[in-house]
Each structure stands twice: as structure tokens, then as C-alpha cells.
Amino acid sequence: MSSPRSPCRRATRLTAKGRLYLALALGLLLLAAVLENFRPLALTVPLALMAGFSGLLHPRVEVRVEREVERSRVVAGERVRVKLRVRSSAPALAEVRDRVSRGSVVRGSSGALALLGGGVELEYEALLERRGVCELGPARVVLGDPLRLWEEEWVCGEAVEVYALPKLQAARGVGLGASYTGVWPGEVLSRRSGRGYEFYGVREYARGDELRRVNWKATARLGRLMVNERVEERVTDALIVVDAGLLGLLPGEEVEGLVDAEASLAASLALHLLRSGNRVGLVLRGRESLWLRPAFGRRQLEAILCALARLEPGEPAPLDYALNMLTPYLLKPNAEFIAITPLLDAYVAESIAQLAPRYSVLVISPNPFAGRRGAAYRMLEVERNSLVVKLGRVCRVVDWSPGSPLPRAARRAGRPKPPRGARA
Amino acid sequence: MKRRLATALVALSWLALSAALSLGAPPLVALASLLSPIPLAVAAATGLRPLVALAFAAQLPALVLASLRGSLLLSALAMLAALYLAEVADLLARSAELPDLGYVREAAKRVSAVAALSLAVTAGATAASEQLAPPLDPRVAIALLLALALLALHWARGEGG
Numbered sequence: 228m229s230s231p232r233s234p235c236r237r238a239t240r241l242t243a244k245g246r247l248y249l250a251l252a253l254g255l256l257l258l259a260a261v262l263e264n265f266r267p268l269a270l271t272v273p274l275a276l277m278a279g280f281s282g283l284l285h286p287r288v289e290v291r292v293e294r295e296v297e298r299s300r301v302v303a304g305e306r307v308r309v310k311l312r313v314r315s316s317a318p319a320l321a322e323v324r325d326r327v328s329r330g331s332v333v334r335g336s337s338g339a340l341a342l343l344g345g346g347v348e349l350e351y352e353a354l355l356e357r358r359g360v361c362e363l364g365p366a367r368v369v370l371g372d373p374l375r376l377w378e379e380e381w382v383c384g385e386a387v388e389v390y391a392l393p394k395l396q397a398a399r400g401v402g403l404g405a406s407y408t409g410v411w412p413g414e415v416l417s418r419r420s421g422r423g424y425e426f427y428g429v430r431e432y433a434r435g436d437e438l439r440r441v442n443w444k445a446t447a448r449l450g451r452l453m454v455n456e457r458v459e460e461r462v463t464d465a466l467i468v469v470d471a472g473l474l475g476l477l478p479g480e481e482v483e484g485l486v487d488a489e490a491s492l493a494a495s496l497a498l499h500l501l502r503s504g505n506r507v508g509l510v511l512r513g514r515e516s517l518w519l520r521p522a523f524g525r526r527q528l529e530a531i532l533c534a535l536a537r538l539e540p541g542e543p544a545p546l547d548y549a550l551n552m553l554t555p556y557l558l559k560p561n562a563e564f565i566a567i568t569p570l571l572d573a574y575v576a577e578s579i580a581q582l583a584p585r586y587s588v589l590v591i592s593p594n595p596f597a598g599r600r601g602a603a604y605r606m607l608e609v610e611r612n613s614l615v616v617k618l619g620r621v622c623r624v625v626d627w628s629p630g631s632p633l634p635r636a637a638r639r640a641g642r643p644k645p646p647r648g649a650r651a
Numbered sequence: 652m653k654r655r656l657a658t659a660l661v662a663l664s665w666l667a668l669s670a671a672l673s674l675g676a677p678p679l680v681a682l683a684s685l686l687s688p689i690p691l692a693v694a695a696a697t698g699l700r701p702l703v704a705l706a707f708a709a710q711l712p713a714l715v716l717a718s719l720r721g722s723l724l725l726s727a728l729a730m731l732a733a734l735y736l737a738e739v740a741d742l743l744a745r746s747a748e749l750p751d752l753g754y755v756r757e758a759a760k761r762v763s764a765v766a767a768l769s770l771a772v773t774a775g776a777t778a779a780s781e782q783l784a785p786p787l788d789p790r791v792a793i794a795l796l797l798a799l800a801l802l803a804l805h806w807a808r809g810e811g812g
């Protein structure tokens with residue numbers, strides 16, 4: 228993937244060394260004036276000559292930069308290889324430095340002192356350890372006279388954005404309890420009988436039924452052929468809400484860890500749901516708020532993963548707005564509503580509780596206070612636990628410690644209630 | 652290895668210059684001059700460029716004193732030598748952090764070319780001025796050099812823009 232070509236911006240400035248040369252010359256002139264002795268002026272002669280001849284050797288060149296980035300999407304913890312080609316119209320000495328906004332350069336170097344001739348290639352690998360968006364570029368090429376008394380800075384090439392997508396984890400076993408189902412076969416129990424795994428009921432044999440579905444006990448008891456019916460499993464719509472607000476209560480690094488865990492969980496759930504054929508939407512509440520309408524497929528998965536890569540803690544707007552206004556707009560009644568929130572405030576819990584009668588609500592709450600000591604944290608944890616219990620009365624709440632397997636925490640929270648109208 | 656050798660050569664040359672300049676100088680000036688190779692060598696080895704300026708500042712009193720007491724030609728040449736060595740040390744310091752793709756050798760050639768041109772003109776100009784010293788008014792010389800410095804600055808800006 229190459230960066231788009233764009234004209235370079237050029238700026239010229241006197242360097243600190245150039246200013247020192249000038250100051251030294253003026254200082255010697257002043258000294259000669261104060262001493263009324265012209266002999267110190269002899270020292271300014273080499274100074275002026277060095278500066279003058281250095282200026283004569285100033286390169287007059289045009290610079291072009293091309294950047295080639297191996298991939299624009301990586302999973303957090305992976306490396307991305309970058310090639311930077313710098314060309315100049317004539318030989319010139321230059322300092323080349325490519326900007327890497329986050330992550331670390333682990334192989335090669337993003338900067339070099341180089342003799343630009345026909346072209347110089349710089350190759351390096353950046354390790355993107357954490358989820359986020361890394362900007363590569365623009366490249367700075369600094370040309371100067373041999374003594375570097377002044378320098379000419381060329382800023383070339385548009386920045387290329389590389390998305391470090393959230394790491395994925397096991398998200399099976401969470402279970403969906405939505406009663407709204409679509410027309411396609413999926414994994415969600417519908418109110419209809421058909422092909423599936425869950426038992427629905429027994430009915431009389433009809434022509435065309437498979438013999439393996441015959442319920443022999445019921446047949447013997449009633450004296451006519453009876454067959455088992457199963458619950459039809461179909462796709463549904465799901466909306467994943469990720470709450471990264473109100474995390475200012477915690478120290479910086481741990482907030483980042485918690486938001487990474489939330490993003491990773493949301494990404495894993497989205498992947499799992501989309502693979503099963505469901506439509507998945509997303510609402511993010513962080514420094515930037517964002518929402519995506521439920522949709523199918525790979526393009527939606529990519530949009531969700533990129534949005535999650537951009538998620539940063541912050542609170543531009545309260546979450547209840549997103550929950551009360553956006554949810555009915557994005558999600559059909561009785562579909563699956565999944566909230567990933569640390570439950571740090573009562574109004575978030577109240578807003579979710581209000582949605583419980585209209586949707587199949589699942590709350591996954593990463594515990595930000597797990598393993599913390601101190602009276603203040605204990606009080607906050609007690610408050611949060613009471614919200615978890617309160618919310619647990621109206622919907623399924625998975626109290627999850629980031630780092631521990633989610634399926635185990637989900638099993639503790641129990642299975643979703645069967646959809647209303649199902650006979651099982 | 653080559654970097655270390657170059658750093659050692661620059662530091663030794665600077666030390667020799669310091670020794671020559673501190674002969675007959677007051678103790679404080681001589682001490683500052685003789686200690687100045689330390690920051691220079693550290694700068695060239697570690698990349699701390701401000702230490703080059705510090706080394707030059709420590710050498711400056713001895714240079715000024717030499718110009719006041721000794722020959723104009725010799726003091727100008729000593730200044731030129733100090734500038735050249737400081738530039739080479741600065742070049743080594745600049746290349747300490749970043750990988751070097753033939754840069755240092757080429758830059759050193761260019762700095763040496765600048766110094767050689769300056770040496771030729773300095774030797775000629777100072778020798779001539781020493782012969783013409785009595786008729787040259789110092790105030791006129793100051794005004795001329797000031798004008799030269801301002802012109803050089805103006806020219807450099809024009810070239811860059």
C-alpha cells in the first residue's frame with residue numbers, strides 16, 4: 228500500500244549553530260570596539276569565510292518521497308513493514324526522519340543521515356503493541372549547507388493510517404435470548420418449529436417427515452406415528468454498546484488496559500455474531516462517539532474493528548442519550564442488545580434497565596476494581612456490585628474480570644430466557 | 652571502530668591546539684583551554700551537541716588572548732583550526748544517533764573543503780592586512796565586517812527561501 232502522492236512543503240530556517248556563529252562574530256566586533264583594538268577582528272575573518280563558503284556549497288535540489296506500507300490493518304501486537312524511498316534531483320546530504328505516531332520501531336530505523344543521490348531507501352518495522360490508529364508520516368527531509376548553519380526542511384508525503392485492531396478472544400457461550408429473528412437460518416431460537424437442536428414439541432407424522440425424527444415412545448403410547456419437532460434457529464439483529472466514558476476515576480495506564488479489554492470483547496462478540504449470520508450494529512461512547520447501523524458481512528466487521536481501534540476513553544455526551552434515542556432507531560424490538568460497560572454510574576444502569584422490557588438485554592461488565600486495594604476502591608466496588616445486582620433482576624449481567632475467560636463468567640450468569648411464545 | 656578513531660583524532664588535535672594556545676596564557680584561561688577537549692570528546696562520542704559549543708566557549712578566551720598578544724595570521728589560523736575541529740566533532744555528534752549511509756565521510760569531505768578554502772583566503776587576507784595594518788582604521792574594518800556579516804545572513808535567507 229503506497230501513500231498518496233502530494234507536493235512537499237518546504238521551509239528554511241537559521242539553525243541554532245548559525246545563530247551562534249552570528250553571535251560570536253558580533254561579540255568579537257563588540258570586543259574590538261570596547262578594547263579599541265582591531266586585532267580580535269582577525270578572528271572574525273575565518274568565521275565569515277567558513278560561513279560564506281559553506282553557503283556556496285548549499286544544495287539546490289528537489290526532493291520526492293514515496294512510502295510503501297505493507298498493510299493498513301494489523302492486530303495489536305503485530306508488526307508493520309514500511310519502505311521509504313527518498314529521491315533528489317542532485318546529490319545532497321540530508322537527514323531523513325519518518326514520523327511514527329505510536330508503537331516502536333523494532334527493526335531498522337525510521338530516521339537516517341543519508342547522501343541522497345538517485346534515491347535512498349529506508350526500511351523499518353514498527354511494532355504496534357496496543358490497539359489504536361498509528362500514523363506513519365509525513366517524512367521530514369532536512370537539507371543543509373556543509374556546516375548546517377541554516378537548514379531547509381522538506382515535509383513530504385501524506386500520513387498513512389495503520390489500524391491496530393483489537394485482539395480477539397473466546398466469545399462463545401454468551402448465548403442470545405432475542406425473540407426477534409430474521410428469515411435466514413442462524414443460532415438464535417425462534418418461535419417457529421423447524422430444523423434446530425432445541426426440542427419444540429411432538430406432532431403427528433406427516434408425509435415427507437424424516438424417519439429419524441419419529442418419537443417411538445409417543446408412537447407406542449398413542450398408537451399412531453408421532454414425530455419430534457425442534458425449534459427453528461434463525462439469525463437476529465444485535466447492537467453492541469461499548470461504554471468507555473467515566474473512566475477518569477482510574478489511573479491512566481489501567482484505563483487504557485480496561486478500554487482495550489472492552490474493545491477486544493466487543494470485537495470478539497461482533498466477529499462471533501457476524502459469522503453466525505446475524506446483523507450487528509455498534510454504538511461507541513468514548514472521546515469520540517460513533518454508531519453503526521446493524522448490517523451483515525465482512526465489510527461491517529471491518530467497519531466495527533476500525534471503529535473499535537479508534538475507541539479512546541472520554542465522555543463527550545452522556546450514555547443515556549445513546550441508549551434512549553439511538554437504540555429504538557437502530558434496533559428492532561425484541562432484538563439483542565449487548566452493553567459492555569463497567570457500570571460506574573447509576574444512570575447508566577437505569578437507562579439499561581429501561582430497555583429491558585423491549586429488548587433481550589445482555590450486560591457484560593468488566594470489573595475495573597478487580598484486585599485493587601484501598602478503602603476508596605472498595606467503596607466504589609461495593610457501589611458497582613449493588614448496581615450489578617439491581618440490574619441482574621431485569622436482565623442478564625455478566626460480571627467479568629478482564630483477563631479471565633469470558634465463557635466461564637457467562638456460565639455463572641446463567642442461560643438466556645427462551646423467547647416468549649416458544650413452547651420449550 | 653572508525654567513529655572511535657575519528658573521535659580520538661579530533662580530541663587529540665583539539666588538545667594540541669589547546670596546549671599551543673595556553674602557552675604563556677594566564678592560569679585560568681590556560682586551564683579552561685586545556686579542559687576543553689573533554690566536552691568535545693564526550694559530545695563526539697555520545698551525540699550531545701551542546702557540549703561542542705561548551706568546548707568552543709572554553710577555548711575562546713585563549714583564542715582572543717592569542718589575537719591580542721601574538722601574530723594576527725597565527726591567531727586567525729588557530730581560530731580556523733578550532734572551527735574546523737568543532738565542526739568535525741559536531742558532525743560525529745550528529746551521526747551518533749542515526750544510522751549513517753555514507754553521510755559522515757561525504758560531509759567530512761565538504762567541511763574539509765570549506766575549511767581549506769577558508770584557510771587559503773584567511774592566510775592571504777590576514778597576511779595582507781598585517782602589512783597594511785597601519786593605514787587600516789579599525790572602525791572602518793569593524794563596519795566592513797559587520798556589513799559582510801549582515802550581507803551573508805541576507806544572502807543565506809535568500810538562497811533558502
